[in-house]
Amino acid sequence: MKSTFIFFGLIVVLLHLTCISSIAGEEAAGAGIKSIPSMTKMVGNFSKSTGLLNFIFPSNNKWTDGIGRLIMIGIGILLLYLAVHRQFEPLLLVPIGFGAIMTNIPLAGMSDPGGMLYYIYDIGIKTGVFPLVIFMGIGAMTDFGPMLANPKTALLGAAAQFGIFTTLIGALLLSKYVPGINFDLFDAASIGIIGGADGPTAIFLASRLSPHLLGSIAVAAYSYMALVPIIQPPIMKLCTTPDERKIRMKQMRYVGKLEKIIFPLSVLGLCVFLLPSAAPLIGFFMFGNLMRECGVVERLSNTAQNALLNIVTVFLGLGVGAQMSAEQFLNISTLGILFLGAIAFSIGTASGVLMARIMNLFPGSKINPLIGSAGVSAVPMAARVSQKLGMDADPENYLLMHAMGPNVAGVIGSAVAAGVLLTLKDIAG
C-alpha cells in the first residue's frame, strides 16, 4: 500500500515537471492541424475533458448537465442496489440502472448519435422491436393451462385493468391541478399503462405515445412490480372478509394439448376481429405461446425463452436506462408518475379482488377473492402473493395455480388495454 502512494506521488511530480519544461516547445508543435498544443495547454484541455470538472462546470451551464447528471448516476446506483440487494426485478433493473449511469457520464455521449446507447435505443426501442421480442419470449414461457382449466377467472384479469384507466384520469387531474405537471392525453395513457404491471407492454406503449417519459414509466413499472409483495397484501385484506379468504377452490381439470394449441390462435383471432391495434403485442405474445405448445418447434421455443430473451433483455434494459437523462427525469413529472404508479397498482389490485366478490354473488363454484389481485399480472409475483395470503388464512389452502389463471389473463388484459390506448390517435380527431 505504501509503495502505491509513493508511485502515485512520483507520477504527479513527473507530470508537473513536464508542464513546466514544455513551455519552450510550444511553437514547435503549432504547425499542423493534428499537432498537439503545448504541455500546459494539453493538460488544461485534458482536464476539461475529465468528468469531475464537467459535473461542476457543465459546458452549457445547465444544471441538468452538471450536478443533475451526478444525481442521476446516484439514482442508477440506487436501482442497482434495489436490484442486487433487494432483488427487485434484477433481470431488468440491473441493466436499467447501469444504462442510467452510463447515459449520464458527462462528455462520453453514449446516448448521443453515434454512441452505443443511442444505437440500442434507436434500433431496438424506438422501433418497438425489443419489447415485442421479449413478449414473444414471455409467450414461450407462459403456461395458459390454469386459465384454460377455469376460464372465468380470466374476468379477474379484465377487472384489474381498471387501475390503468383510473390512473389515466389521475394523470389528467394532476396535470390540471398541479403546476409544473403538463401531461397530454398520450402521456396520461402511457402513465396509466404502469397499472398493467407488465414491462414490455408499458415500454412498447410509452415508446409509441410518449418516448420522453419512457425512462420514468419503465422504472416505475418494474419497481412497483417488484414491490407487489408489499403493496398488495394490505389492500387484499381490506377488500376481503376472513371467511372469503378461506374459500377453497376445487382441483383443476386436466387441460389437453389441442386446447393449448388452439388457445393462442383464438386470442389472435379475437384480436384480429376486435382490436387490430393490439396485434403487435398480442401477435408476438401468442406466437411465442404457439411455439411453446405446438410441440414441433421445441428448439425455436427454447431459444426464444433463453438466448434470445436474455440478449434482448440486456439491451432493452440498457436502452431504457439510457432514457433516464437528468433533463428528462429530474422534474416534478417523474414524481407524479411514481405517485400515479402506486395508485395504479393499488386500484388494479382492489378491482381484481372486488370483481371476484361480485362474481361470487352469481351462482356457480365460488372463487377465493385473494386470486383476484393476481389479475394485475406482475407474473408470477402477484400469484405468489395470493398463495401466501391464502395460506395465512388457511394453511392447507393452495391458491398458486388458481391465481395463475387471472395472472396470465392480466397480461392479455393489459395488452388489450394498450391496444385501446394505441387507437387514441385514430379516435381523437
Added chain:
Amino acid sequence: MKSTFIFFGLIVVLLHLTCISSIAGEEAAGAGIKSIPSMTKMVGNFSKSTGLLNFIFPSNNKWTDGIGRLIMIGIGILLLYLAVHRQFEPLLLVPIGFGAIMTNIPLAGMSDPGGMLYYIYDIGIKTGVFPLVIFMGIGAMTDFGPMLANPKTALLGAAAQFGIFTTLIGALLLSKYVPGINFDLFDAASIGIIGGADGPTAIFLASRLSPHLLGSIAVAAYSYMALVPIIQPPIMKLCTTPDERKIRMKQMRYVGKLEKIIFPLSVLGLCVFLLPSAAPLIGFFMFGNLMRECGVVERLSNTAQNALLNIVTVFLGLGVGAQMSAEQFLNISTLGILFLGAIAFSIGTASGVLMARIMNLFPGSKINPLIGSAGVSAVPMAARVSQKLGMDADPENYLLMHAMGPNVAGVIGSAVAAGVLLTLKDIAG
C-alpha cells in the same frame, strides 16, 4: 359460465347507456386537438378500427384489402395446420404461417414502414442477411463425410439441378401461353430455384431477383420439401428396375479430419475461380462447415448451429410470411408457381435417378439409382426416402449414408445454379 354471459351483457348495456348519456358532453370535448369526440362518435371511430368492419368494408375498397386478407389468414392457418399436425417442415412453416396471419391483420400495419414485420423484412431478408446466416448454420450442421468417401455421387447432385432449369423454361412457357401470368426472366429464374429444394438458397435468390414473388416461392419450396416423401417414391420407382433397386453399395471408407478441413476451402476455391456470383451462398455455407470441421472453434460452431440458427430461423420465417399479402399472393401467378414447383421437384428427382443409371453404364463400382433422387437436396428428407425405398426392395440394404453424398452435393449444386442465375443481370446485355 352463466356469470360470464351476465357480465358480458352488463357491459354491453353499460356501453349503450354511456353513448346516450354523453351526447350532452359533445361540446365540452371539442376544444383541443388531442381531445376526444363525443361518446357516440368515439364508439363509431373505434368500431371503424375493428378488424371485422375492415374485412367487409376495406378502406380503399380493394377486395385484396378486405376479404382477401381473410383468405390469407386462412392460408396462414392452413400452413400452421400442415406444420403442426402433418409436421411439414415445422421449423419454417410455423413462423411463416404466423407471419402470414400477422401481415394480413387489417389496420395493424405490421408490414408497413414502422411495423415489426417491416423491420424484419427490411433488415434481414431484403439485404440477404438472414438466408446467409442460416446457410452458415446449415454448413456447421452438415457432415460432408459421405460425399468425400464416394465423391462421384456428387454428380448425382449436379444432375438433379436439371429440375431448376426446366422449371425456368416452364415458367417462361406459362408466361407465354397462360393469360394473366407474366413472369419475366428474373421471375422465371426465382421460380426455377424451387427445384433446388433448398430454402435459404431459394429465399436468397428470390429476394435478389423477384422480391414480389418471395412469399409464394418460399412457401412452395418448403411445402414441396415437406412433401418429398410423397412426391419422390412413384417417380423413383418409374425410373428404376427392381433389380437396380436391389444394388448394394460397398461400405464407405473412413474420411480423415484433414480431408474434411480441406474440403470447404476447395469448394470456396472453385467458387472463387469459376463462379464468384455464388460466393455469398457458398462462402457462408463453407464458412459454417469449416467452423465445424476445423475443431478449434467448437463454441462458435455450436452457437452457429443452435442459438444463432434458431433466432434467425424465427425471424426469417416471420419475414417470409410477411410477404404473403393478399395482393401479392392471391393471383394466378401463385397457382402457376405452385404448379411449377411440383414439376421442378419431379424433374429433379427423375434427373438424379437417371443420372445414376447413366453412370452405371460406365465401368466402376455400381450405384443404386435410388440414391440419385437425394440429389435434389431437401436434406435429410430425400436421403431418408432413398433409404426407405432401398429397404422396400431389399430389407438389408442400407442406403442412408450413401444417399447423404448426393444429398449434400445437391445443396452445393443448387447454390451453384443460383450463382449462375445471379449472373443474369451481367449476362443479359
Added chain:
Amino acid sequence: MKSTFIFFGLIVVLLHLTCISSIAGEEAAGAGIKSIPSMTKMVGNFSKSTGLLNFIFPSNNKWTDGIGRLIMIGIGILLLYLAVHRQFEPLLLVPIGFGAIMTNIPLAGMSDPGGMLYYIYDIGIKTGVFPLVIFMGIGAMTDFGPMLANPKTALLGAAAQFGIFTTLIGALLLSKYVPGINFDLFDAASIGIIGGADGPTAIFLASRLSPHLLGSIAVAAYSYMALVPIIQPPIMKLCTTPDERKIRMKQMRYVGKLEKIIFPLSVLGLCVFLLPSAAPLIGFFMFGNLMRECGVVERLSNTAQNALLNIVTVFLGLGVGAQMSAEQFLNISTLGILFLGAIAFSIGTASGVLMARIMNLFPGSKINPLIGSAGVSAVPMAARVSQKLGMDADPENYLLMHAMGPNVAGVIGSAVAAGVLLTLKDIAG
C-alpha cells in the same frame, strides 16, 4: 474416377457444340432488354464473370484488384492455417481469415454496399457495437479476484501500457524517416494500441481513429497475442535475475462477494470522474463484470459470455477480415504495422517486468517480476507464460493466479490508454 473425367469431357464438348449452333439464333434474342444475347456472346459474358479472368485482367487494370486479391486470399489461407494448425487465437483468426478470403473474391462484391460483409462492417464495426458487446462478454468472463486480493499488482498492468505509447512514437518516427509510410497522429495512436494486447480495445479504437488500418491492426494484435509464448520468454529472462525468478509469493487471501460487486462500480466511478472518453469500453466491460458478480442475473451473464459473445465474435471476425482488401493491406504501411506491433509487445513486456523490479525496491512483500509481463493483458496467455517461466526457475512456484492480477489490470490499463487516445480530437486544438 474414370467416369468423372468422361462426364466432364462430354459437358465441355456439349458446351462448344451449342456455341457454334447458336450463332443463327443471335437475332431472335436481341429484342427485349431482359433477353439473353447469342450463345457465344453469353459464354463470353459469362467467362468474363469468372474469377479466373478477373485475377489476370481486373476490370480497372489495378494490380490490387487483380493479382493483389489472389495474394490476399493467400494471406487469408495463411491466417486459417495459423488458427487451425498452430491454434493462434482461433476464435478470432478463423473468422478473420475467412472474411479476408471472401472480401477479396473478385466480382462478388461482398464488401460493397449491399453485400453481406458490408452490412456486418457497417452495422457492427463502424458503429463500435461489436467490440463493446464482446467487451461486455469478456467482462462477464473475467474474475477480478486475484487483482482484488493483491491490488498493488495492478500497477504492473499500468506499466505494461508503456508499450502502447512508445509504439505510437515509433509509428511517428517510421512515418518521418521511411518513405512510403505516412501515419498521422490518429494512425499512430491506433497502431500503438496493438501494444494493449487486447483485441476489442484495438478494434474499437482503430474503428474510431483509423478505419483504413483496421484490418492490419486487428490482424497484428491477434497474431502477436497468439505469439505471446514466443515473444515474451526471452525478454522476461533478459530483464530478471535467476534469483528474482525464484521469488515465491504468499497465498492469496479470500476475496468477498461484496468486494467483487463494488469493484466494477468503483472502476466505472473512476472512469466517470477521470476519463469519460473511456466510458464506452470501461462501461461495457464493467457492466459484464457486474452481471457476473452480482449473482442475481445469472441467466443474462451466461448468455453474455456464451451465445451473445459467440455470435458477435463470428461477425466481428468476418467484419475485420472484410477490411483486408488488397488495396488497404498490400502496402509498406502494413509491414510497418507488423514491425511496430512486435516492438509494442516487447516493450510492454519489459516495462511490466521492470516495474515489478522497481516495486521490489520499496518495502513490503516482494513480487516475482515474472508476473510483470502479464500486465500486457493477452488474457490468459500471458499469465500462463509467467506461470511456465516461474516453474522453470522453481518447479514448486505457482504464479498463475498471481499473474492473473496484472493480467486483468492490463485490460483496464489498455482501455484507459485507449480513452486517452480517444481524447486526441479534443486535445488537438
Added chain:
Amino acid sequence: MIIDGLKLTLLGMAVVFSFLGLLVVIVHLSARLLKSFTEKEATAYEFHTRRKARELTPSEDKRKIMAVISASVSAHRAGRK
C-alpha cells in the same frame, strides 16, 4: 380533458371485458369441442404418471439387496464365532 379520461375508461374497460369475456366463451366452446381428445390424453397422462411414480420407488429391490448383504454379514459373524 378529465371527461376524455372518463370516456376512455368506459371504452377501454368495455373493450377489455368484451375481449376477455369473449375469450372465456371461446375457451369454453373449444374445451367442449375437444372434450374427447382431452379425455383420451388425460387417461394416458394419468396412467403414465402412476407408472412413473411406481418406478421411482424401487424400494423393494433395494430392501432385498440390503437384506441379502446384512444376511451375508451376519453369516460371516456367525462363521467367526
Added chain:
Amino acid sequence: MIIDGLKLTLLGMAVVFSFLGLLVVIVHLSARLLKSFTEKEATAYEFHTRRKARELTPSEDKRKIMAVISASVSAHRAGRK
C-alpha cells in the same frame, strides 16, 4: 424468351456439372495426397472404438461381483441349515 431459357439451361447445367465435376477431381486428389494422414487417423479411430466397446461391456467385473454376492448368500443359507 423460351430460347433464352434453353440457353440458360445449357449454360447452367454446364456450369453445375463443371463445378461438381471439378470438385470430384479435387476431392480425389486431396484424398490421395492426404492418404497417409487419413490412414493413421483411421487406425487410431478403430483402436479407440474397439477399446470403448470393450469398456462398455464390463460384464466380467459385474459377473464376478454377482458371483461373490450369490456365493455369500448361499453361504449364509448353508450356515442356517
Added chain:
Amino acid sequence: MIIDGLKLTLLGMAVVFSFLGLLVVIVHLSARLLKSFTEKEATAYEFHTRRKARELTPSEDKRKIMAVISASVSAHRAGRK
C-alpha cells in the same frame, strides 16, 4: 510530430498510472471497509469446502462395505472347506 508523441506518452502514462493507482487505493479502502463481511464469508466458505472435501472422500464408508463383502466372501470360502 515526434514531440507530440512524447507529450502524449507522458500524458497517457500519467493517466494510466493515476487511474490504476487510484484504483489500488479504492480497492484497499473497500477491502478494509468490507472486512467484516468478507471474513464472515470466508469462514462460511472454508467450512463449506472442508465439508464438501469430506463428502467427496467417503473412503471410510467404502472401506467398511468392502470389508464386509470380503469378509462374507472369506466366510463363504471358509464354509466351503
